[in-house]
Amino acid sequence: MNGIFKALADPTRRKVLELLRQGPMAAGELSDRFPVSRPTMSAHFNILREAGLIAAHRDGKSIVYRLQLSVLEDALLSFGQLFGIGGTAPAAPREGSSA
Amino acid sequence: MNGIFKALADPTRRKVLELLRQGPMAAGELSDRFPVSRPTMSAHFNILREAGLIAAHRDGKSIVYRLQLSVLEDALLSFGQLFGIGGTAPAAPREGSSA
DNA sequence: ATGATATTTAGCTAAACGTCGAAATGAGTC
DNA sequence: GACTCATTTCGACGTTTAGCTAAATATCAT
Numbered sequence: 001m002n003g004i005f006k007a008l009a010d011p012t013r014r015k016v017l018e019l020l021r022q023g024p025m026a027a028g029e030l031s032d033r034f035p036v037s038r039p040t041m042s043a044h045f046n047i048l049r050e051a052g053l054i055a056a057h058r059d060g061k062s063i064v065y066r067l068q069l070s071v072l073e074d075a076l077l078s079f080g081q082l083f084g085i086g087g088t089a090p091a092a093p094r095e096g097s098s099a
Numbered sequence: 100m101n102g103i104f105k106a107l108a109d110p111t112r113r114k115v116l117e118l119l120r121q122g123p124m125a126a127g128e129l130s131d132r133f134p135v136s137r138p139t140m141s142a143h144f145n146i147l148r149e150a151g152l153i154a155a156h157r158d159g160k161s162i163v164y165r166l167q168l169s170v171l172e173d174a175l176l177s178f179g180q181l182f183g184i185g186g187t188a189p190a191a192p193r194e195g196s197s198a
Numbered sequence: 199a200t201g202a203t204a205t206t207t208a209g210c211t212a213a214a215c216g217t218c219g220a221a222a223t224g225a226g227t228c
Numbered sequence: 229g230a231c232t233c234a235t236t237t238c239g240a241c242g243t244t245t246a247g248c249t250a251a252a253t254a255t256c257a258t
Contacts, residue, residue: 002110009108010246011101014178021182028204040247042206061204061255073184076175079113083120085172086185109216126235139217141236160225160234 004075007051012036013044017067020054024066103174106150111135112143116152116166123165125158 007013012034019030031041045065048054052071056063080086106112111133118129130140144164147153151170155162179185 005104005108005113009104012246014104018181026204027206031205036246037248038205039207039249043246046206058255061202063205067182069182069184072182076179076184080175080179080185082117083168083171085168085175086179111216127233130235135216136218137235138219138237142216145236157225160232162235 001075001079003051004053004071007047007053010044010047012041013048016044016048016065017053017072020065020067021069024064026059026062026064028062030065100174100178102150103152103170106146106152109143109146111140112147115143115147115164116171119153119164119166120168123163125161125163127161129164 016030019025019033027042027045031038034041045054049056053068054065055068056065077086115129118124118132126144130137133140144153148155152167153164154167155164176185
């Protein structure tokens with residue numbers, strides 16, 4: 001859980017996830033869309049992969065990353081539910097209920 | 100947006116938000132629930148406040164923090180919607196759609 | 199086996215982060 | 229005004245993070 005939020009805390013990594021939403025993409029192709037070096041991007045991929053947010057598989061010379069949407073979904077939803085945000089809202093005191 | 104994710108990246112700060120969900124609480128009372136010093140907690144409060152996630156107001160000798168649920172809600176919801184997570188799902192390719 | 203391409207690992211620097219103790223500020227009380 | 233309580237600011241320290249270049253690894257083609 002913490003790894004996911006840590007991974008999400010960096011704008012570059014969030015953009016990677018957004019790009020991957022359109023479909024799997026190779027590391028190099030992904031890197032080309034960011035103004036940082038490939039090693040730096042590789043480190044970002046590692047963090048996202050360790051958090052479970054993306055999965056890697058080799059395809060010939062390339063390594064293709066794909067979004068693990070369900071992991072992101074579970075994290076966002078279960079965190080949101082702690083606050084009654086999103087789909088099913090539990091009985092929770094609202095902000096201005098006693099002011 | 101980035102400030103919110105940065106703020107959410109720390110477990111202590113996430114727990115502060117969870118505690119505040121039950122209602123406003125003074126800085127000291129809040130600090131008593133964590134195994135770190137008051138100055139440290141004060142720094143966490145600052146980060147949460149600068150992100151807009153909590154609001155402070157003085158009440159006598161104490162400073163009372165309250166959760167800004169709508170800010171958290173907006174952030175979570177709008178980020179989630181980028182991925183078709185949560186309430187209204189836009190037309191988005193699902194993970195295993197072409198595998 | 200050699201060479202070319204794609205990606206990562208290794209080693210580094212600079213900045214940011216979380217933490218602390220001590221001192222300073224703000225608000226009530228006597 | 230002086231004192232006390234609640235909280236924050238300040239300055240320091242060790243750790244983590246994002247970034248880089250250069251070198252290593254893995255795969256494919258010749």
